[in-house]
Amino acid sequence: MTTKPTILVTGGAGYIGSHAVLALRDAGYGVVVIDNLVTGFDWAVPADVPLVRGDIADQPLVEATLRDHDITAIMHFAGSVVVPESVENPLKYYHNNSAKTRDLIESAVRTGVKHFIFSSTAATYGTPDVEKVREDTPQRPINPYGMSKLMTEYMLRDVAAAHPMNFCALRYFNVAGADPQGRTGQSTAGATHLIKVAVEAALGKRAGVSIFGTDFATPDGTGVRDYIHVTDLAAAHLLALEALIADPARSHLLNCGYGRGFSVLEVLDAVDRATNNPVQRTMAPRRAGDPAALISDNSAILATFPWQPAHADLDQIVAHALAWERKLGDRA
Numbered sequence: 591m592t593t594k595p596t597i598l599v600t601g602g603a604g605y606i607g608s609h610a611v612l613a614l615r616d617a618g619y620g621v622v623v624i625d626n627l628v629t630g631f632d633w634a635v636p637a638d639v640p641l642v643r644g645d646i647a648d649q650p651l652v653e654a655t656l657r658d659h660d661i662t663a664i665m666h667f668a669g670s671v672v673v674p675e676s677v678e679n680p681l682k683y684y685h686n687n688s689a690k691t692r693d694l695i696e697s698a699v700r701t702g703v704k705h706f707i708f709s710s711t712a713a714t715y716g717t718p719d720v721e722k723v724r725e726d727t728p729q730r731p732i733n734p735y736g737m738s739k740l741m742t743e744y745m746l747r748d749v750a751a752a753h754p755m756n757f758c759a760l761r762y763f764n765v766a767g768a769d770p771q772g773r774t775g776q777s778t779a780g781a782t783h784l785i786k787v788a789v790e791a792a793l794g795k796r797a798g799v800s801i802f803g804t805d806f807a808t809p810d811g812t813g814v815r816d817y818i819h820v821t822d823l824a825a826a827h828l829l830a831l832e833a834l835i836a837d838p839a840r841s842h843l844l845n846c847g848y849g850r851g852f853s854v855l856e857v858l859d860a861v862d863r864a865t866n867n868p869v870q871r872t873m874a875p876r877r878a879g880d881p882a883a884l885i886s887d888n889s890a891i892l893a894t895f896p897w898q899p900a901h902a903d904l905d906q907i908v909a910h911a912l913a914w915e916r917k918l919g920d921r922a
């Protein structure tokens with residue numbers, strides 16, 4: 591029997607990272623998590639997965655962890671993720687997302703980690719003027735969050751050219767939903783993401799939902815996004831890992847989305863359908879820097895990996911988000 595390698599998951603106590611931990615464990619990989627719990631939760635990490643409480647830039651700690659567990663690959667989710675906060679406090683984002691990731695990559699190179707998978711974002715594209723964003727659409731971030739992630743893409747490209755390490759940067763579109771088995775979900779306090787906000791409102795945890803802009807050049811005037819189920823995203827990470835192991839000479843930069851968009855009103859309608867209890871809607875001005883529409887062209891990931899999304903259905907995404915929100919109760 592061949593044993594599968596052990597993977598270090600940074601940010602594994604957070605929303606997306608905790609789903610990746612489950613996917614890796616379900617597939618038989620060894621998993622170790624490092625997380626400083628700044629926005630994550632220790633209870634989001636399964637009891638049989640070692641949780642190293644610490645910072646990705648603590649090089650003695652990270653390098654000891656990489657060596658002790660004979661880590662082959664890193665899935666790097668740890669970071670700061672709130673776009674408006676990045677505008678108010680850019681140095682926090684260049685520190686936590688760019689500078690600390692630089693130190694993590696250095697630890698990886700020093701200890702001979704062979705593969706690196708990175709959480710990039712559609713925010714690196716800024717406000718593209720194409721209907722569907724391709725990987726070669728110019729990346730012109732309009733906020734420090736997007737720029738801090740683009741800087742990491744550049745670092746990885748240069749490091750992979752200079753050292754025996756390949757990488758995959760996955761540019762996520764709008765991540766939503768929760769583990770269909772109800773083992774984890776989005777638990778972030780004070781979340782700003784539309785589907786999370788709407789299910790909180792549906793359960794009476796918020797008064798209602800503000801619709802940020804009704805005069806966009808979209809069919810119903812509200813913003814359109816490409817919502818991807820977090821479990822399909824976690825599956826894409828496993829395929830990325832397999833591809834990096836299979837061909838160590840090749841790195842990848844890939845969009846992660848379904849290639850179709852839903853407006854804010856369509857999302858709120860789906861939440862209303864799921865509960866039969868309409869969420870209170872308030873019209874509000876546009877949020878600074880929000881593009882009208884952001885939809886992926888996902889032909890590259892479909893051509894590169896045998897990725898078969900299993901949850902590309904808005905009602906299912908909403909149902910899973912709602913189920914997790916109920917389970918979460920007042921815990922977070």
Ligand SMILES: NC(=O)c1ccc[n+]([C@@H]2O[C@H](COP(=O)([O-])OP(=O)(O)OC[C@H]3O[C@@H](n4cnc5c(N)ncnc54)[C@H](O)[C@@H]3O)[C@@H](O)[C@H]2O)c1
Pocket residue numbers: 600601602603604605606607624625626627628629630631644645646647666667668669670671686690709710711712762763764765766778
């Ligand atoms: N949620 C989205 O829609 C979305 C979209 C695109 C990209 N991403 C990226 O995906 C990744 C995960 O996002 P998420 O939504 O799960 O956020 P999250 O806040 O739930 O998870 C981030 C985790 O990283 C940990 N962390 C932060 N800084 C750390 C540090 N310096 N050292 C150790 N641990 C640290 C936090 O405690 C948390 O557990 C992020 O890199 C984010 O930029 C998210």
Ligand SMILES: O=c1ccn([C@@H]2O[C@H](COP(=O)(O)OP(=O)(O)O[C@H]3O[C@H](CO)[C@H](O)[C@H](O)[C@H]3O)[C@@H](O)[C@H]2O)c(=O)[nH]1
Pocket residue numbers: 671673711712713762763764765782783784785787799800801802803812813814815854877880884
């Ligand atoms: O209370 C809300 C929250 C959001 N929206 C609208 O809903 C859409 C989605 O907004 P989100 O805040 O859920 O997500 P964003 O598209 O702004 O950004 C998210 O996806 C990006 C990639 O597409 C980045 O990765 C970023 O980190 C992540 O927050 C936008 O039109 C927004 O204006 C509302 O109307 N009301």
